[in-house]
Amino acid sequence: MAKTIRIGTRDSELALWQAHTVQKKLNDLGYTTEIVAVKSQGDILLDKPLYELGITGIFTKTLDIAMINGQVDIAVHSMKDVPTALPTGIVQAAVLERANVLDILVHKGNIDFLNEKATVATGSLRRQAQWLNKYPNHTVVDLRGNVNTRMQKLQDNDWSGAVFAAAGLERLSLTPALSKGEGAKSFQIKSPSFGGVGEALDWMIPAPAQGAMVVVAMGNDDFTVDAVSQLNDIETEICTYIERQFLRTLEGGCTAPIGALAKYNPHDDTIEFHGCLLSLDGQQKFEIIKAVDISEWKKLGFYAAKEVLDNGGSKLMAEIKKQLKPKV
Known part of the structure; x- marks a missing residue:
């Protein structure tokens, strides 16, 4: 008898969007599914930069444990959050077709600050370093939380802007759908907490696997691995x-x-x-x-x-x- 595939996910709005996307694809193939939301330490500990927490895979660890303990059958992640070495027994079952890979600068409508002293927010060391390489006279401050939380923090602070992943903003319908890796240089942000402007940063090299979603499963669960493998996009995988x-x-x-x-x-x-x-x-x-x-x-x-x-x-x-x- 075919079993119900339990889809593990973080409980943020973006993570749930990703889980529902995988759920629909599996349902369309005829599989029965159920979503199980789990809060990770990365979502709970918002008062420290990620690198200070000293944990690799902080957003994936909780779901890994849930899967190993048999509470869920698969986990859906933003692939850039997943450590390059998966825990023993867990396998990469599918990588979905990639979305936009770019980073987006979200600001309050006036871009003149790029040529002045300014403060820009991001929780990513990669974005921080590339930003300071291009704008050495700027200050970069840490920014944590889910997308809407970060938008609200940008609204509430005197920062000039903040950097987000285009894929996340598009998946939450906060920006118009941009073509992959490109798009209009300037567009309106449709967040309820922040009505600013977005700029596609085509000069910033993205994080490894940015814009891609990965589904992992237990390697010994043949039924689930076979089901999920049908969602794999070979070009994105390579x-x-x-x-x-x-x-x-x-x-x-x-x-x-x-x-x-x-x-x-x-x-x-x-x-x-x-x-x-x-x-x-x-x-x-x-x-x-x-x-x-x-x-x-x-x-x-x-x-x-x-x-x-x-x-x-x-x-x-x-x-x-x-x-x-x-x-x-």
Whole structure:
């Protein structure tokens, strides 16, 4: 008898949107499903920057435990939040077709602050470092919470702007649907707590796997793995594999300022890769751009990372780890 697939998810609005999306796709294939919402430590502990918590996979750990304990059958995540090494027994069952990969600057309507001293908010070290690299006269402050909470904080503070992932804003219908990786340079934000303007940051290299959703399951659950595998998008799977391999080889976990984006070019059957590693203050930047034939994709992220490490990135990574070491 076919079982009900229990879908584990965080209980934020965005996480629930992702879970319902997977639920609909499985229901359309004829499977019976149920959503089980679980609050993670990353959602509870909002008073510290993520890197200070010293936990890799803080948004995924609670669901991993729930799955291992048999409380849920699958978990749905924003793939950029998932550690590159999954817990023993848990497997990547599907990567859904990728959404917009870009970051978005949300501001209060006047963009002149870019050329002045200003304060911009983000909870991401990658965004912080790239922002300070481009705008060294700015100050970056930490911003945590779900999307609507962060919008409200932007409204309530005297910050000039804050940086969000385009995919998250689109999934919550806070921005118009932009074409993948591109879009209008300026558009209205439709948040109930903030009526500002969004700007697509096409110069900022996204987080590895940004814009992608991943579904994980227990490796020994053949029924569930078979069901979920039908949702897999092979192009997104390959590109996110390359980006996460780059991240894993740099040993960045989920905290170091590392950007990575792989794109398939159907015109000449190649994979184009753009990666970066920055110091926390944005003053040092290692960047790499490579293009290889599609047949060479499996080691692209590894070789790109090794090139960065061999050209000075190894020393920078050691410095970053020292700076981010939890204070005892």
